[in-house]
Amino acid sequence: MTGIVLDTIASHDPGRLFSYFTIQSNILLAVVFAWSAHRSWTGRPALSPRITGAALLYICITGLVFHFVLSNDSSGFSMTSHRTPLETVASQLLHTATPLAAVLDWLVLTAPGAFLLRYAWQWLAYPFLYLPFALIRGALLATGTNGRYPYPFLDVDLHGYAGIATNALVFGLAFYVLALALVLLDRIRPHLRGPRRQNSSTGAGPLDA
Numbered sequence: 001m002t003g004i005v006l007d008t009i010a011s012h013d014p015g016r017l018f019s020y021f022t023i024q025s026n027i028l029l030a031v032v033f034a035w036s037a038h039r040s041w042t043g044r045p046a047l048s049p050r051i052t053g054a055a056l057l058y059i060c061i062t063g064l065v066f067h068f069v070l071s072n073d074s075s076g077f078s079m080t081s082h083r084t085p086l087e088t089v090a091s092q093l094l095h096t097a098t099p100l101a102a103v104l105d106w107l108v109l110t111a112p113g114a115f116l117l118r119y120a121w122q123w124l125a126y127p128f129l130y131l132p133f134a135l136i137r138g139a140l141l142a143t144g145t146n147g148r149y150p151y152p153f154l155d156v157d158l159h160g161y162a163g164i165a166t167n168a169l170v171f172g173l174a175f176y177v178l179a180l181a182l183v184l185l186d187r188i189r190p191h192l193r194g195p196r197r198q199n200s201s202t203g204a205g206p207l208d209a
Contacts, residue, residue, distance in 0.1 A: 003093030004030075006086055016147040019137055021130055022066070022094050025058040029102055049114035053186075054123045056106055057179050061127065063099030064178070065171075066091075070151070077152040108192050115186040120179035127175055131168050 004026055011017040018024070032055040036047050070079040083091060131154070138149040138156060149155040153167040 003090045003098065006090035006093070009086065013147065016150075019134070019147075020150050021058075021127075022062050024130075025055075025062045026094050026098055029055045029059045029098065050116075050119050050122065052106075053115050053119055053182065054126070056102055057123045057175075057182060058126065059099045059102045060178060060182070061175060063095055066095040069153075079152060107189065112186055112189045112191055115183040117180075117183055120176060120183050123179050124172065124175060128168075128172065135164070 004023060008014065008017060032047065032052055036052065039045065039047060069075045069077050072078060073080060134150055134154045135156065138154070141148045143157070149157070152158065153171065154164060156164055159167065
């Protein structure tokens with residue numbers, strides 16, 4: 001949440017800021033972690049791994065897309081630009097520190113084998129819903145508005161709707177492969193803890209069915 005707070009302070013356009021998948025995925029992860037902690041403190045069953053796994057996937061998408069696409073000048077979708085020191089710190093927290101912390105929490109503090117194969121395609125619901133959200137928002141804003149489309153690969157002015165459909169298909173397939181990789185890794189990774197904690201972030205719960 002620190003990165004979100006810093007980014008909010010640095011931003012002059014909160015509406016644009018909260019349209020980014022980065023911000024939304026970080027908020028979702030914070031909510032899931034807080035929800036898991038609350039259930040643990042109150043002695044309730046753990047959250048479903050369908051929920052915690054989704055939050056893990058989305059924050060992984062945030063980190064990987066930033067480092068391999070948006071910060072990569074050779075990707076064709078680079079968003080490299082001058083940042084203030086405050087924006088730089090916020091960006092590193094949101095795109096690097098938080099994704100790494102979420103992955104470490106999953107690998108070290110949770111028991112393996114909780115992710116089911118069907119979760120992989122179910123988790124894609126939010127990324128695919130984000131697409132019409134970004135396009136409708138952009139269509140409602142005037143041409144030339146700064147940040148009209150949150151990411152270059154969703155910019156209709158640059159690629160047209162046919163190009164956006166192609167980009168969405170490519171990214172969607174990549175996200176599905178990443179989701180499958182998380183499920184597979186969850187099945188083969190060693191159990192690094194002793195007895196499974198009562199409310200692990202990927203523990204099975206009543207919502208697991």
